[in-house]
Structures are given as C-alpha cells and as structure tokens.
Amino acid sequence: MNNTQPAQGELSVMFSGEGKPNPGHGIGPAVHNYYLIHTVMGGRGAFEIDGRRYPCARGDTFIIFPDELFTYTADERDPWHYAWVAFKGLAAEHLLLGLGFSAANPIVRARDLRPLGSLYRKIRGTLEQTPFPELADLEAGGYLRVLLKELGLQNEGKLVFNSLAILPDIERQIKRAVRWLSYQYAQPISIEELSRSLGYHRTHLSKMFKQVTGVSPMQFLLKVRMERAKELLNEQSHLSIDQVASSVGYPDALYFSKQFRKTFGCSPSEYRAQARGG
Template structure:
C-alpha cells in the first residue's frame, strides 16, 4: 500500500452570514488518510467537493457513486450522506460550503439536483483553481474576499451547468436547438436598445445567420428580424405611454432605431397608427 501524507486546511469567510441571498461559508483542501470516512450525517448547507486525485465512495439516500480524479459531488442540505476515501488510493479533494435563500435556485440552474449531484469534469478544467483562489481570498481576511468567493462560486456553477446541460435533457439535438433559441431571445431582449443586427447576434453566438434564422422561425413562428423589430415596437409603445416628455425621435433612438422615419413606418405597420397618433389616443383614453 502506498503511503500518503495526510494534510488538511480550511479558511472561513471573514464576512459573517446574515441571511444573505448567497454566501460562501468556507473553503478547504485535504489529502485524506486511507479509508477516511465522513458520516452518515446531515448538513444544513450545501457542500461541494472536487476530487483532484485518488478514489473514494460517495453515498446519498438514493445512490452510491464510486468517484475518482476530476469528479465533482455536491451535498444538498438535509440529505443523509456519507463519503469514504479509498484504502489504497485515498482521495485528495478541495471543497467549499455555501448557503443563502438563493442557493437552491443557483444549484437548480446548474443542473445539480438531488438525483444528479455528481459529474465528471475534463482534464485541465478550472474548478480546482477556482476553489484554491476562493480559499486564498479567505486567508487574506479582507472583507472584499466575500465578493471574490461569490464570483468563484458562480464560475463553478457555470462549469457544472456546462457539463450537465446535455445530460439533463435526453432529447439531444432538439435540446441544443431550444437552448440556442433561448440565447437568441435573451440576446435580443437585452440588446434591443442598441443598433444591433442579426448578423452581429449570429457572430456573437458563433453560428451561421441562415442556420439561426431557420431554427428560430421553426421554434417561434417568426424570423429573428421580425421578432427583434416587434420587440422594439412593443418597448416604444411603453415609452410613448409612460414618458410623454420624450420626442418620437428620442423614443426611436431608445429602442435602437436611429432612423425616426423608418421607426414611424414600422410602428404604423404593427400598430395601425403613427407613434404620435398612438400617444394622443393614450392621452385621450388612458389605459388602466
């Protein structure tokens, strides 16, 4: 049996937890002893581990997982768990604990559900580096380390989401298409106020414009160009109602259409009246 030098280190967040939306409690690392065992026990916070080397077993109330290098496992609060290091190749892992009333939402978005608390990461993935930087930030004892730790936690959850997104939906290619269309909708919903184009969106998402147009229309029934224009017109109607001090030109510019004449034509095409007529009608007959 190969001898392994036992080590253990942990650093706590210098900022106390006071019912925050999301709060990292501590981060640590350990080269475990042969057969080192924890539990069965419950935790009242989320506790994630990343295996850097060695092997071991992680047991939840539902499953038993045999884990090794580059495996990630998340312990959910209130779940009875145990984990044991291998006798011959005891694992070395890093860990972090976090809590807060937004934690369940963040974990769900990453795909780390109670029935799917593990995943295998690729070689040279950044998760152990994020955990190390989190631990080093806490060692600094600066109050700003709290914010740094949150950043690293979100990066870790992002990596989890990257690994688990394709596993969580068995529909494969269809799932990828739906995610891409959602990305397009998100892009247009956040960028409509800028003079962006479908070409720029396609380039930003890394896809051919013709392909994106095809899958978008199949999923939504309209082309990306029409969707973006309708989104801009809908936003302009809101501004015309709520900001009477803005000129039509200013409203047009605020929704990403710098040509006021083009804006007026498209507004009439969608709404059946000009922007000025719409605004006057709203003044005369205020909407509840």
C-alpha cells in the first residue's frame, strides 16, 4: 500500500505491505534511496548487506539502509512470509542509529511478533484509500514511530540513546548541534552563532564537531542540504532549480548549482534529467 502524500519532514512512510514470495525468489543486488524494514512472520530466507549474510526466520527483522548494496532471497523449501514498511526523512538515520541499528547491525530478533504484526496492519490500513491523504500520512508516521519503538525494545541491549547522558558535555553539545543542523538546514545558518549558542568558541566547536562526526559543521550542513536537494529534484518536478535552491538554504541558485556539481559531478538540471531517464 503506497502513501499518496508522503511528507517532506523528519519521518514519513512511503509504502507498506505483506506477502509470501515464491520459493527461491530474490530481490537484488540493488540499492535504495530510502529505508526499508522487513519482519519475517513465518518461513525462512536470507538477507545480505554490507558484505554480510544473515539467515532469517520467524521473528527476525532486517533493515535495508539507503545507498547500501543488498540482496534478500526466500528459502527454496520454506519461503518466508513477511511484512514491510519503507520510509524516509531527516530524522530516520538518527532514530535508527539511536536504536542500535546500522548497515553493520541490521538485524533484530523479536520475542513477540504480535505487536509488530498489529502495527504493520495499522500502517497499511491507514494508507488505504482515504479522502484525507495528508492526515493518513500523519497517522502512518505515528504508527511507524511506535513500530520503531517496539523494535528498539527488542534490541534493548544495543540501544544507544541512553549513552547521551554519560557522554562528556562537549559530545552532548555536538549531538545537539547535529540535530539542529539537520532540522534547520533550510534557514540561514551561521556556525559562529551556533557556537555562541552552545557556549563554545567557533574554532573549538569545529574541532570537536569533526572529532565526533568526522566532518566539519559546514561539511555536515552541505551534505544535509545536498541530499535534501536530490530528494526535491527527484520528487518535486514542479519546483524550479531556483525554488529547490531556496528550499535547501541557498538564496543564490548559481552558487547552489556550483555546490551541487562539486558534490555530485553534475548540475541540478542534469541530475533531474538523469533521474527521469532523459
């Protein structure tokens, strides 16, 4: 079941479904630009991502991450039956990492499938034909958050949210800066002002930010803006390049285009044409 009005915010369901593939049926090798969760309700199969293979059976959930090469295949003798949900959003990566999931740790084994099955059904039911697709998107996103919470409870030994409380103060501040940049990317952003608001000199904050994240604050902001621009170019064909630029925090469309080409090796117009198959 597809979401006809997916939001462009922090978390939004794209589609959801349930099925039982034929014996030996496989998907991939492939790469997605969104997150995709499967929970195995019965049977068996195998999931591979990041060069690792994971046999899966009833109670197992596997998570496909964007831009990661993956494959999954139903067992020849006892093909799996699974439910799935696809989603994207600015908060998706942060939420999954906080729950202990990554391409290197994409599996959780549930002790009780009943709440998960119920939530998948509610997500699909919400996305069925409705006169208010925007409201359905809100409701489906709420059920998705509860589903992620349930998966987090099953994965409690690997939860990392609580680690924020025991981090040194500077690391807590960096994580707050990361969240702020991720949500406010469309606004005029001054790293100087961000530094002052957190109580650090810009040079010190930049040094610690890179130590924690591996990139400078401006490099992180650029990545967030460019990835969002790709989404808009793909999904919002009615927006002009100037409008896309403004939507991701660049009042100067020419400068935006230069940054986009520097990041992806092509102009925004060329990228949009390629995405359309033109």
